[in-house]
Amino acid sequence: MNDLSTSPLRIYNTLTRRKEDFKPITPGFVGMYVCGPTVYGEPHLGHARPAVTFDLLFRYLKHLGFKVRYVRNITDVGHLVNDADAGEDKIAKKAAADKLEPMEVVRYYTESYHVAMRALNTLTPSIEPTATGHILEQIEWVEQLLKNGWAYESNGSVYFDVEKFAQSHDYGKLSGRKLEDLLQNTRDLDGQSDKKHPADFAIWKAASPEHIMRWNSPWGEGFPGWHLECSVMSTKYLGEEFDIHGGGMDLQFPHHECEIAQSVGHCGKESVRYWMHNNMITVNGGQKMGKSLGNFITLNELFTGEHKLLVQSYSPMTIRFFMLQAHYRSTVDFSNEALQAAEKGYKRLMNAYALMNKLEHPGHESGDKPEEEKAIFEACDLAYTHMNDDLNTAQVLADLFVLSSKIYALHNKQLSMSSISKAAFDKMGETLHVFINEILGLQEEAVGGDDGVTDGLMELVLELRQSARANKDWGTSDLIRDRLKELSISVKDGKEGSTWSVG
RNA sequence: GGUCGGGUGGCCGAGUGGCUAGGCAGGGCUCUGCAAAAGCUCGUACAGCGGUUCGAAUCCGCUCUCGACCUCCA
CATH class of the missing domain: 3.40.50.620 (HUPs)
Known part of the structure; x- marks a missing residue:
């Protein structure tokens, strides 16, 4: 316990x-x-x-x-x-x-x-x-x-x-x-x-x-x-x-x-x-949801986007994230704009989480930037404090976004790994894992096979593209990126090579 | 009409007496072959009117406004 x-x-x-x-x-x-x-x-x-x-x-x-x-x-x-x-x-x-x-x-x-x-x-x-x-x-x-x-x-x-x-x-x-x-x-x-x-x-x-x-x-x-x-x-x-x-x-x-x-x-x-x-859910600026008002939206319609009020589909995790961004005792208002914002926020958080799992810490016991170290431990503690405060998930998510920023910074080398200790690094990973997966119940949305074939194929494609880039063959490099984009796969070039994600 | 709960920046949404919420969108800068992403940075909000207080988004009163519940009945 x-x-x-x-x-x-x-x-x-x-x-x-x-x-x-x-x-x-x-x-x-x-x-x-x-x-x-x-x-x-x-x-x-x-x-x-x-x-x-x-x-x-x-x-x-x-x-x-x-x-x-x-x-x-x-x-x-x-x-x-x-x-x-x-x-x-x-x-x-x-x-x-x-x-x-x-x-x-x-x-x-x-x-x-x-x-x-x-x-x-x-x-x-x-x-x-x-x-x-x-x-x-x-x-x-x-x-x-x-x-x-x-x-x-x-x-x-x-x-x-x-x-x-x-x-x-x-x-x-x-x-x-x-x-x-x-x-x-x-x-x-x-x-x-x-x-x-x-x-x-x-x-x-x-x-x-x-x-x-x-x-x-x-x-x-x-x-x-x-x-x-x-x-x-x-x-x-x-x-x-x-x-x-x-x-x-x-x-x-x-x-x-x-x-x-x-x-x-x-x-x-x-x-x-x-x-x-x-509390209850409202639609488009505080209207109550009701069949007679024509703004009654089923979950399936939300997931597929098949409703006249929806400009696109919204995934189940987007819906879940959206609801968690508000406190449960507040009304929460559904609109396309708000849901699109939630979708992006959700992806940003999950992407940070995925990056975290790929980062490795050299193992030194103390970092050379105490203020970064402090910010990380603070955010981790606050996540619990806020959760204990009548399940204030809005604040918990804000705390997790603080950690996300650190991870992105580490990933892009804008923040050096030498800045923080192994303990802070591990604490950050542990906190993100526990809150995202276990407590908030957010998960990666299943895409493609998880049998390793997709990963392997993508690795191959990105390797080929990387060699084109090394030869300054921008035509081939951009063609690969554009064609993948058509398949809803985004390629992002970073200092440590390229990463890809769906959506 | 009664009871209860709300009205926060372009949007969503935390915060209950003084200290940066956060996300999304927008501006600037950095990085970058380009793009995207990311980092830094800017905006300085609290429905209105009074009052309490050294000080209020936060407390009190009034007004406006939105919502939930209010016969039978899951």
């Missing part, structure tokens, strides 16, 4: 609205639960943000030496369309429209989600439970909540009694809401509900005749209320008390608020120690 004594990991807890030192319930172990996707459509930018944010946390916690169990659910039942007509189950509607079984829809989009998440280099969660796989457990929770007096049955549905709960508990503490305010805003709306109080929420919902996703229960055929699955599955796999619960800010209310109420109602205590919420 790394030494945390200098600066402990601090994370922002939505519950307290403060950054807190992270201390796991069981030393050495961390349980984290993150709200995953509802699989009724193509994965889009909105899916990428929490996935990357909590992948980052997962990676960092593991790097710090914790044994982490990361649970991210797949919601595959009973989802309503909220950007179209109200009152329709998203998955059921999609299934009806395409004449498919609901589970065919679920299967298809779960796979799409996994493919996109792999492309973004997110690690597979330890457990990825589905709501449909936990119907029995959810029914048991409903029964327990009824038994504990926190719920009531009404026409085949079961509702959580928020009004009663609020009398003895602070319902709304997570999102800063008050029950009275909620009442005010709901009073004049549809009063034909089975609910006693407008703020009550369904934990079991009776299925209407046309509803195709339905299960038997003590209250008749129906399906579980959507807040329930997360409470049930998180506590099943992480225990009645666990460390971190994450998700998008949009889920704070009502979803996470309801989870708290359910957990208290069922377990007699709150389950979650640290609530973490990533």
Whole structure:
């Protein structure tokens, strides 16, 4: 385990609205639960943000030496369309429209989600439970909540009694809401509900005749209320008390608020120690992304460039880098200009990293430029300091760019290797490796074969070109460079010979 | 309307009382057969108006503006 004594990991807890030192319930172990996707459509930018944010946390916690169990659910039942007509189950509607079984829809989009998440280099969660796989457990929770007096049955549905709960508990503490305010805003709306109080929420919902996703229960055929699955599955796999619960800010209310109420109602205590919420994604200058606005971009469209708002394609790593350049609690705005900037920045960083691995240090124990030495050690330390400060990846990347500059300078002989010690050189390489690969999850984008054939061929081509250059045969030399350029291979001539890269 | 969170240089985006964020784009210089890359360097920003302070992008108030959530419901 790394030494945390200098600066402990601090994370922002939505519950307290403060950054807190992270201390796991069981030393050495961390349980984290993150709200995953509802699989009724193509994965889009909105899916990428929490996935990357909590992948980052997962990676960092593991790097710090914790044994982490990361649970991210797949919601595959009973989802309503909220950007179209109200009152329709998203998955059921999609299934009806395409004449498919609901589970065919679920299967298809779960796979799409996994493919996109792999492309973004997110690690597979330890457990990825589905709501449909936990119907029995959810029914048991409903029964327990009824038994504990926190719920009531009404026409085949079961509702959580928020009004009663609020009398003895602070319902709304997570999102800063008050029950009275909620009442005010709901009073004049549809009063034909089975609910006693407008703020009550369904934990079991009776299925209407046309509803195709339905299960038997003590209250008749129906399906579980959507807040329930997360409470049930998180506590099943992480225990009645666990460390971190994450998700998008949009889920704070009502979803996470309801989870708290359910957990208290069922377990007699709150389950979650640290609530973490990533901010949302906007498009083209702060517009929210929505199908109705015509700026809804799926990840696949981003990867291929096939969308009317996109002037080019953007690779998965560009997207990941772009999101990491912002802090996870800030909104991040997508535009072609911003993405192109990110693409270049990403390549600059990765190129520096590749050069680092080719550089060799003679081995002397002290350098003759103490200020360079100091700058390197400082940047390496700051990377950890900034990461520990609520995962401030924007600053971490800035620190890594400081190191990048040193590497380029060393590579171009603008900075002599004699300037820095072996220790500084090694520290720099180690820091870059750990942060880029392990923590930030950035990787070289796969191009061509990695069987050594491409490398060998390029070596040969560049050797031939080098001999042409030695003969001042600029025609041949430039022809080779131009033709390679047409194949998207850039050749750069340096003092120590030429290097090539794709893109 | 209610609750909460934002508005930073050409673009993106850190930063919460005084010290260079960083990336991209642009100008200059160096290197270079040319090109590219890279290094050095320049720009000197903090929505507006007041206030607190020796000193504010950073704290307080007001205004403007953007966004999230706010019946049913994953």
